Amino acid sequence: MSAAAPPRGWLLQTWGEEAVAFDAASGDTHYLAPFTRLLFETCRDHPGLTTAEITALLRARLDGAPDTDFHTAIDEGLASLQRIGLLNAP
């Protein structure tokens, strides 16, 4: 998957599977671990998906059966992206 364009007001830089994101409004910089970056790109490429649909997409992409840890990682990742504003940005 190619790196998704960052939302307006954000700068995104990727290196390998990781990324850093800069929020021009707050001046904060955030580290996106590989799974968080993947989650962000999935949401950006497929806006409006439910958590279940995101889980299904990632399961297909990562070629594995989801377990409890996987669901937890998705929930926590989405919460983290929403908390920093990267998913809520216009």
Next chain:
Amino acid sequence: MKLLQLPPAELRRQLASSGLWLRTGPFSLRVRSRIPSVAEGLAQLYGQFEVRSPHEAFADFHVSVNPPSGLRRWVRPQVCFAFDDMPPFKPLPYDQAFPMLEWGLNWCVSTQAHQYLIIHAGAVEKNGRAAILPAPPGSGKSTLTAALMLSGWRLLSDELTLIDRKTGLIHALPRPVSLKNASIDLIRAFSKDAVLNRPSHDTIKGTVAHLRPLRESVLRQHEPARPGWVIFPRWQAGAATTLAPRSRAQTFMYLAENAFNYSHLGSEGFRTGCALIDRVDCHDFTYSRLDEAITVFDRLAERRGT
């Protein structure tokens, strides 16, 4: 002319009156002080640096290190650092006058020179490539920086790595290397070229002495260097020498958190930092023996040079 060409009496006279004009890297200073240990430290450590008449030359930073007025002159004498006649810090004991000048100059650069992204890190150069050495206190950064300089690497800086926001190049600020505690004797023993000033005891960092930058580093202080590596040194007693790849994104985050003006520069700081990380290899480096550490760095420089 060079500072070493000033007779000691003239150096003391300038410091005590109109001030000594001195160039260090891209910055010019005018230093005033009536304290003998400041004149002594400047003469010992800044001999190769350019001086001019303070009446003729513009200075970026006007600083002074002098005793505060009042009773303090007589009871537990202290010393104050001032920038544009304003003291940004509390006074320190009188015998810490020279380290206070050094720390004050660091403060001037880190709070004023926003044409650079300023990272809290040592930096050295060989074969045209710079190694940036960020690390928390106690990791051996200054010791390794000093040893590299004494082993053929050019000193760019001990504390403040200046990244040019336009070119991405690293500008040199080869001021004396601050050594603490056991590192002082270690570096004295490491090389016959090591010239250190008189140690100051009981500072906030313990015993501190400064190492004179070698002539070659000072002569080339106007020559910027291309970034080659960001290497996080960690001295550990008895450890094997190991160099391991490090995440670029996590390196970026560390540099951002340890840059003096990253927040001040906003998105420009982010872009400058990203451009830096794009150009370098990132490593963690653990060592216990300086000679082995130097060998590893020399191999890196040879590989980049080919």
